[in-house]
Amino acid sequence: MKLKLASLALGALMAAAAPALADLTIPALNYRTGPYAPSGIPYADGFSDYMTLINERDGGVGGERINVLECETAYNTEKGVECYEQTKGEGALVYIPQSTGITYQLIPKASADQIPIWSVAYGRTSAVNGKVFEWVFNLPVTYWDGASVAVKYAMEQEGGSLEGKKIALVYHNSAYGKEPIRTLEALSEKHGFELVLLPVDHPGQEQKAQWLQIRRERPDFVFMWGWGVMNQVAIQEAANIRYPMDKFIGVWWSGSEADVVPVGEGADGYKSLTFHGAGTDFPALQEIKTQVIDAGKGAGDGTKWGEVGYNKGVYTAAVVAEAIRHAQEMAGTASITPVQFRDAMETLEVTDEEFEALGLGGFAPAISLSCESHSSPRLAAVQQWDAEAGTWTLVSDYMEPDFEIVDPLIEEDSMAYADENGIELRCD
């Protein structure tokens, strides 16, 4: 008991001793350890490096330096909650949970504490409905949009019809992986394809049974909602059974270098969805290379620079920085509060020209948010892996999802949430 009390006192003391910083604080709930680290590290590096660039080159945003507060979650919800509690007292402007599980956990908590959450194309899809989810944003695109775009792309490949075709969904058996199922079911009814669901349990190293089934059922397309080590294993298994790679489409979290490189030649032609550009051919990325990584100020060892995951981190950081700038303009003060940040997010517009000015021209489609719609532009493209050149290239335009299917589902799910939690609708 004494031991317990002494350690409690120690813990409390240290929590109190944590420094309070006056800068604009953005907690980064990263995971550089655990089975999801291959996906987590590039993102974490990209996010921090872009913020370092902003601090080094421009002295922060509006004269306020940005303090990226890293907290290691290992993609574990308990650690995520701990990170949230630890960082929220330090003036956190916005939470980017980096995990659908942690997002679900934080939605009620952060809404009660009045801190915005931005789940970057993950998390709860129905949070798009700003009438219900005042504090949650899910841009630029959602899983339901992604599922619909994937089907649309498959339909184009098949010459306009999926009647009588078979699509298998290999998914991480968690809240994340289950997200697209409802949309795919609705779409299979509409387009008349058969949907085969193949769950893979955490962490996803064991998939023999699922791919055996794919070999037997011979689906025309395989979609994948995978993450971390599960992606590599799935692509390897697909290569082993000689599944045609150009019929194998992953979500945006299943399409980075870490997923395809270990498979080597076998991964050639593998496709995935994406919501931002690939490669390093953007001025901002070149500046990060010269001013951050080469200057020895990078968050990681610099090897992840320009990877898909890294670019996602850059994209996220760029939009956050834009939102801060917008919030400062709206509030007329440089040191903004989470509430002001939320108000700015809700009216955020990032045009193509503004992306161009950031050194990210053509990197991602323009964004325009509103009170009703907490997601924009809701577009996704398909990229393909070239194993020989070691590059991803976009093979389609940015495509719109089937709003006729997705929007009623969003309405239904968000209204159910509003009823359950007694939330009054906003934006009227």
Next chain:
Amino acid sequence: MFYREAGDFKTSYIDDGQTFPIRFDRYRFYAVLAVAFLVVPFIVGDYTANAILLPFLIYAIAAIGLNILTGYCGQVSLGTGGFMAVGAYACYKLMTAFPEVSIFIHVILSGGVTAAVGVLFGLPSLRIKGFYLAVATLAAQFFLVWLFNRVPWFYNYSASGQISAPEREVFGVAVTGPHTEAWATYLFCLVFCLGTGLVARNLTRGTLGRSWMAIRDMDIAAEIIGVNPLRAKLTAFAVSSFFVGIAGALFFAVYLGAVEVGEVFGIQKSFLVLFMIIIGGLGSIFGSFAGAAFLVLLPVILKLVGVNLLGFPTDIVAHFQLIIVGSLIILFLVLEPHGIARLWNVTREKLRLWPFPH
């Protein structure tokens, strides 16, 4: 000087049979209770409650539960995570089906449901022992997690397969849901922790506890002297699962608020609780608390020291955490195989003789 029984006279059997017969021990216990109930609630903040106190209290309940089964009755179980999941899902179904009933009752009922499930999975223990029983409980772990993932009825057909706790109140103060105060959740868990601790302590000192220990030490001998192994083993499974179920319900409803079964109640949870009782001390209630404190607090303290005080990168600290906690576990088991509880007893003996060591 401390822990002396000299001059501490007992005049009735009730006095003689109390939990803490030594006066100093008793007052120390009351002092801890007083601090826990009267001081901590006033100073506790969100971070201390959610990152340290709640997990500690809840894991302590789970560790007491497992300690009854493994430490007192000698039945190795790797199904703790699965049984905690039963508690959590039972609590969720009860909370959503009967919103007008107090959450207090729901948590206890979830313990009851878990006890029933525990007895069911305890039946094989009548035929198999040791490692084979461990494998049977491992099957329970995987089966239960699979079941909660597979059957949508358990998560009320939500799209994501997650369960999330709606807001519920005790005496008009919210203890679940997002609008909770740190002190309220802390006190709610503390009451359960104290209750289970007292019940467990008294059960293990009574007839039932003695029959469990007889089975643990040598089941054939116990059977010969008249202990009914069916009754002893199944009650151990029932009581143990009851506590573990309460821990699971609190873990879901009060601590996390939203749960995904595969991630939160996976096999690693079973191992974590097992490590707690091994490090804390098998067959000791205090050991359950000490083990829970050790495994909950140590990573947090290492993280705070590493990241906040020394400013190391978070991933290095996370890796160090694994190395340090791992090596401390080995060190502990080498130096004191009977766990922290035994260490505490030795200290107490030393204190009893102090300042005259011989």
